[in-house]
């Protein structure tokens with residue numbers, strides 16, 4: 001069982017909050033698509049014949065590729081990997097790039113899930129973070145996807161935006177629920193060093209949402225989506241029944257995946273590999289027939305911390321038998337010792353042999369995870 005991730009690092013403009021690797025250079029996509037296809041051939045053996053069950057084309061903005069470029073990319077990957085058993089094939093799009101023709105083209109390539117960065121359904125909030133699209137474009141894009149036969153639609157939302165109030169957040173949530181996407185990811189806005197938004201805050205041009213407001217917004221998010229029938233299956237992820245993201249769930253479960261493209265990461269079950277966040281360096285290396293990743297083997301402690309950090313974010317939580325099998329009895333005893341006060345104050349719960357966060361625990365998950373790490 002394995003997944004493939006492809007990073008498409010092109011954006012038309014930069015959103016003010018974003019620190020993902022992407023470039024505004026528009027003359028590189030043709031060469032880049034060829035390089036990604038070539039990297040797939042160079043690294044094919046890393047999947048070791050594993051059955052590829054999920055594929056995810058993310059970014060950047062994958063929908064900045066033309067349909068023809070996307071077709072070439074998928075056909076070349078198909079020549080290299082056996083994609084015949086793929087259960088979930090996701091492509092990320094931006095609302096202002098989407099047309100029915102584009103989505104129909106993706107569907108013909110086997111894409112069965114689209115993930116779209118909506119962020120807010122309030123235009124002034126979208127402008128405040130440098131998004132190019134409007135709320136109406138996002139609503140129309142979801143319609144276009146359904147018209148084109150995509151039955152699995154995911155949208156991203158952000159709360160704590162400059163100028164956002166509890167009422168306007170509620171309006172965005174209500175609009176989201178009305179559209180009834182199969183999956184919703186919702187994140188608190190974070191101020192990352194080096195972004196335009198960070199600078200704006202430094203200059204006093206925008207105010208960070210107070211912590212109490214962020215907590216109220218998160219609380220509202222979980223209530224509204226729960227009432228609308230969404231399962232809260234990971235701290236930031238909600239899905240209608242049977243619509244959990246398989247690709248992301250396999251990351252959390254530690255399933256191997258091969259990441260292709262500039263800044264993409266890979267994991268083969270033991271070793272992580274990191275491609276450079278440098279599109280020209282990446283293309284040049286691949287065109288010379290060389291891979292260009294850096295390798296990191298996780299230490300015992302890093303693996304333990306990663307299990308705590310990643311699994312505790314999910315509704316399934318940490319399987320205590322698996323923890324003992326993977327790290328030994330003393331590690332499990334250490335974990336139970338650290339978990340005790342949080343169990344006592346109702347922030348962690350034990351169900352059968354699993355440990356997970358309660359609703360109260362989710363609100364302070366970072367602090368709990370820090371306590372439980374080695």
Ligand code: SF4
Pocket residue numbers: 010011013014015018019020022059060061094117
């Ligand atoms: S949020 Fe998406 S579209 Fe905006 S700059 Fe980042 S990668 Fe590009």
